[in-house]
Amino acid sequence: MRRWRPLLFALGLALTLALALHVTDFALTLWQRLSEASPLFLTLYGLLIALVAWLVLRLMRPRRPVAAAAPPPDAPQIDRQLEAAVQAGLPVERYRAELAELERRRAGGRVIVACFGEVSAGKSSLIRALLPGAEVVVSPVGGSTRTIVHHVWTSPAGDELVLADVPGLNEADGTLDAEAEGEAVRAHAVIYVTGGDLARAELAALERLLSLGKPLLVALNKADRYTAAELALVQARIRERLAGRAELVAVSAGGTEEVVRIGADGSETRIERERPADVHALGVALQRTLDADAGALESLRDAAVFTLIGRELDAALAAERAARAETVVETYARKAVFGALAAVGPGTDVLIQGWLGMQMLKELSAVYGVPAQEIDLKRFLDLASRHVGRRMNLLLALAGNVLKAFPGVGTVLGGALHAIAYGLIFESLGHAAARSLASRGALVPGVAVHLFEDALGEHLETRARRLAALVVGRARSAEPGRDADRSDA
Incomplete structure (x- = not known):
């Protein structure tokens, strides 16, 4: 092997000299041609070289790492924040009560779904359709639901759910008040009921609910009042606003409607009749959401509660x-x-x-x-x-x-x-x-x-x-x- 080293060295040196001569010849030829070129060509040629150099430098420049989103707070972090608040002399009884409520719901083992929507959107009627025989106040007068009412529902798969009927948004000045938002935070999933295309106040409320990171279903109620073409247009409009962040389901919560019956003699009689309910698609979508990952639902619920408490403690401090x-x-x-x-x-x-x-x-x-x-x-x-x-x-x-x-x-x-x-x-x-x-x-x-x-x-x-x-x-x-x-x- 040693006797070949001088030969290999000589071969390498010869290749280096040949490459240097070739590069020199190319450079001299290029210089001669450029000296004969027009000023316009030289300008364009210089700009091209500058552009290529800029692209090379941009590709070689190390990219700044994207800052990862801060993880949601956990129980030990909340305990530290509570201790800091106590040392600062702030009242923390409300936050401790919220944590106790979270622990109580964990021990209950039930899945909690909060139902939101504007006044008269049909939340209570929807719950009555899902829970036949339940004592739910339903009235055509806006604002009949004044408090948060919980109703137990057993799904076809045997899961025991608690449906929380939350006051209409108009009763909370068109936004989520503290009690309504708290119920959304404590729930595993959220159903938002709307009677048509989303208004500005509904969009604002939906954005707030989506920010909690919970699975969210949008129930387009009173779908039976639309023609097939009208329903498709409304659904397309709502899906465009949701941008894939929530699932849309068309339902009919039923209820009563007033119709005019015309007799054989031409007389008119106004009567009220029951409108059939159709909430099967909502039940299937809800079951699919719950079947996805029960552990993930628990984690999302806990993270939302901890995040809300952490934000409020930070703001108070x-x-x-x-x-x-x-x-x-x-x-x-x-x-x-x-x-x-x-x-x-x-x-x-x-x-x-x-x-x-x-x-x-x-x-x-x-x-x-x-x-x-x-x-x-x-x-x-x-x-x-x-x-x-x-x-x-x-x-x-x-x-x-x-x-x-x-x-x-x-x-x-x-x-x-x-x-x-x-x-x-x-x-x-x-x-x-x-x-x-x-x-x-x-x-x-x-x-x-x-x-x-x-x-x-x-x-x-x-x-x-x-x-x-x-x-x-x-x-x-x-x-x-x-x-x-x-x-x-």
């Missing part, structure tokens, strides 16, 4: 933190105002405000449960101070303008202009920090300083008037002799 943060910001804005009024020498107000700013940011970090990183706090304050320097004259001018609404204050105000300006700065600084902490879970200096710029321009005049009233009130209360005058009076 966010609102509580926002309220506490606002209190912190207002407190330190007042301290900044009074600190500026109490400054006894040039530069002392800057020292006071710097210390107050650091303390406010630390307290805001504690409100949101974020460790206060000294370097980030100082970086944010440094960035914010640069923007303040460019706007200070504007803030002072605004303060002077709003003070004109308080005639006769005299010179007792001293550093009132700076006090109002510092109050505006501290409010904006605190609001920006709170927004960064709430949205990012950290005080990100680069992000927070942009939020500070926005906050510094929000409702300036209104805020300045409020701070001016605070400054004037504080200054007047400190006027020499005012307490004596009050006692003499």
Whole structure:
């Protein structure tokens, strides 16, 4: 093998030289032809090369991974959220009751199906057709169903189901109220009953129900009132709106109808007669849904309950933190105002405000449960101070303008202009920090300083008037002799 190595090396070198000569010859030939080409051809040729290079670079560029959807919360995560809510002093009895209801329904072993629809869409009639002899209030007057009523139904396969008759949407202001949405969350599947093409309010309610991730059947009721052609058009329209996210079934819930009977002598008699019900297709579709995967139905139901509780806990905790943060910001804005009024020498107000700013940011970090990183706090304050320097004259001018609404204050105000300006700065600084902490879970200096710029321009005049009233009130209360005058009076 060793004796062949020199030969193989020589062969490789010869092939490399041949390839180099071939490439060189091709390049020289191409250069000669391009030098003889017209400018238009050269331009088009250059654009083609640039396009090919751009496509190659785009194909070689690594694609960003698509962020996976966050999994729904589970029981341990909900327990942690409840514990955090308890530590924050929030009431959690309602959420614990919801979890207890979920556990009770698990132990019952029944499959629960919630029936929704607008008033007079035929929900109660549909349940009566599925459950002959059940005590269900049915009335032609809209809004006869006022509470959530559960009815037990045994399917042809022997599955025991609970059909929940939920109040009509118009009774809940055209949307899903808390009780109706809660019943949808606790159910394994949902039936939505409509009497025709979907109206805007029905579409909004359907979107909300579909967002729960439950199997959903849309029952087109009163199908017997359409001709075959009309029914096909309505079904096509509804399927187009559903976009494959739910199954559509045409049914007839029955009920009564008024007809006019004409006698042999031409007399007319109005009578009421029963309309036959046809809900077989709905029963088959429902059974097919339940047969798909009983375990999956349980998981979807549990996930929906946990998701709803988790969202409400997050919203309650966010609102509580926002309220506490606002209190912190207002407190330190007042301290900044009074600190500026109490400054006894040039530069002392800057020292006071710097210390107050650091303390406010630390307290805001504690409100949101974020460790206060000294370097980030100082970086944010440094960035914010640069923007303040460019706007200070504007803030002072605004303060002077709003003070004109308080005639006769005299010179007792001293550093009132700076006090109002510092109050505006501290409010904006605190609001920006709170927004960064709430949205990012950290005080990100680069992000927070942009939020500070926005906050510094929000409702300036209104805020300045409020701070001016605070400054004037504080200054007047400190006027020499005012307490004596009050006692003499």
